[in-house]
Amino acid sequence: MQTELHIQPTHSLDRPPVLCIVGPTGAGKTHLAMTLAEHAKSIGHTVELISMDSALVYRGLDIGSAKPTKAEQAAVQHHLIDILEPTESYSAARFANDAKRLCEEIRHRGHIPVVVGGTMLYWRAWAYGLSSLPPADPIIRARLDGQGKVIGWPAMHSELAKVDPITAARLQPNDSQRVQRALEVYEITGKAMSELLAESPSEDGREGSAIPEWINLISLEPSDRSRLHQNLERRFDEMLVGGLLEEVELLRKNPGLHGDLPAIRSVGYRQVWEYLSGEVDHAEMRYKALAATRQLGKRQLTWLRAIAGRKTFDPFNPDELKAAIEYCKQSLSK
Structure with missing residues (x-):
């Protein structure tokens, strides 16, 4: 039986662990990463960001994926964004290989790699490997x-x-x-x-798994769930005003795209696709998109809370957010 490639990460004791910023959707991961990159620049270092997000890999999925803006991407080098057409597929095993390679390349340039995102299956593959699961048929x-x-x-x-x-x-x-x-x-x-x-619990990355020594995991976990939901609702409405319907309408003009592709299954895109197909009305589309977004955040938090040894900060608490920024800044000097 063929299995997905098992990735054994390398770690050198003379190098600091790779900083990885995770958290549920809407927790402020991008803000923290950009703040860290600006600080690094001010002290003569260069941070390069590696996206750990399954939607950001696709070209044309910009608004609904909350993709970093062109200005943000111009200010800080981003990787694994806009690398595929939405007709293509990307896997956790491929991400693990790409992230490992990019970390080495970035360090070879004398820069600092920082992994940022909330696709926890990608995290598991990168941190622990996926040797026990077969590839797609x-x-x-x-x-x-x-x-x-x-x-x-x-x-x-x-x-x-x-x-x-x-x-x-x-x-x-x-x-x-x-x-x-x-x-x-x-x-x-x-x-x-x-x-x-x-059969391979050390690779599962869910049930109390320890963080590999070559990763420094920073987890943004909001304590106020209702506030997070309000923020997500506001963000989705801003996406609608900002042109999400038009973005998906443009995607629908591509004859190679359909609703069963991984790109179109992304939260938000799937529901808007159904609306534009006439399967649901606008109100139901919005309701289903918000429900799917909340479910995504819940799943992400479930993953995170099972990871032993992560550094946890509440991004809605000003003092803890400041502490998270300071902790990340200190990691640059290690």
């Missing part, structure tokens, strides 16, 4: 997609619960991408995804 995946469209993803979730109740219990019934992947893994291997991950 396009034939099986297409068939599962077809089944999902016919009977609905809650019904597919029920099928998953029969063969892998542990994985099913942590997935939302409508989380088509993850339900599909778990069913695909079971069909390819004959084993539940939870069983495969349990």
